[in-house]
Amino acid sequence: MHLRAAIFDLDGTLVDSLADIAAAMNHSLSLHGLPTHPVSSYRYYVGEGVMVLVRKATQVDREDLYDSVLAAYRAYYADHLFDQTQAYPGIPRMLAQLAAEDVRMAVLSNKADVFTRQLVEGLLPGVPFTSIYGERSGVPRKPDPTAALGLAVELGVSPKDCAFVGDTPVDMNTARNAGMYSVGVTWGFRSPEELRAHGARALATTADELLEALRAARASGA
Incomplete structure (x- = not known):
């Protein structure tokens, strides 16, 4: 080498960027009536792409929810990209x-x-x-x-x-x-x-x- x-x-x-990722996903989860997670949990949810993040964060086998959760996450994250990152x-x-x-x-x-x-x-x-x-x-x-x-x-x-x-x-x-x-x-x-x-x-x-x-x-x- x-x-x-x-x-x-x-x-x-x-x-x-973990705090802003967590805030955006927790916002989306709340909108869909799903439990939110502490920021520390997101250390193990991120890194493999946003759809893996959605599946891990929702913690339910509800593929019908995934696109809606993702759309809400992206919309919020786009407006809060630099809040704490x-x-x-x-x-x-x-x-x-x-x-x-x-x-x-x-x-x-x-x-x-x-x-x-x-x-x-x-x-x-x-x-x-x-x-x-x-x-x-x-x-x-x-x-x-x-x-x-x-x-x-x-x-x-x-x-x-x-x-x-x-x-x-x-x-x-x-x-x-x-x-x-x-x-x-x-x-x-x-x-x-x-x-x-x-x-x-x-x-x-x-x-x-x-x-x-x-x-x-x-x-x-x-």
Whole structure:
């Protein structure tokens, strides 16, 4: 490996969005007469796409409800995207440093593409991401490697020369499936033990540690 690029997950990795996701879904659940959940529960509901979020949050086998719950969630979330969501401490500085060191960067999320772009552009302005992608029609979600491998092409690097950075088993599995260097961050939605169990080759507890982990991989040919 000669690290030349890094692909980042969004929620739980670059931005802390859990409270706004929880508020939007709880609003939708209330509208449909369903029980709501504490913010902490949403750590285990997110990461696999919005329909998985809907199924886990509703906790009922009522497919007839899912589209309506989803529509209400999206409508509320669109108006409250930035209520509490913010970049994690040190992330803007870390990304600026990677750019200064000629590491090419991209974002790949299972969040809806429109929300992914709005959050990145609103909270991380000026970061020279080559591409920013959320969930798109016709493109399989993570951990399928299709989108990650497509980003490697756009970044102009071999998958083996690209790091994939995320906070969930989905991200670590994506890295493995794409043949990329997996880096787990522990400030997000899942535990270090889960990340290790799913193949994280490095762990970072702060943005500074993430920068050093990527630098070490680049220097050592990990």
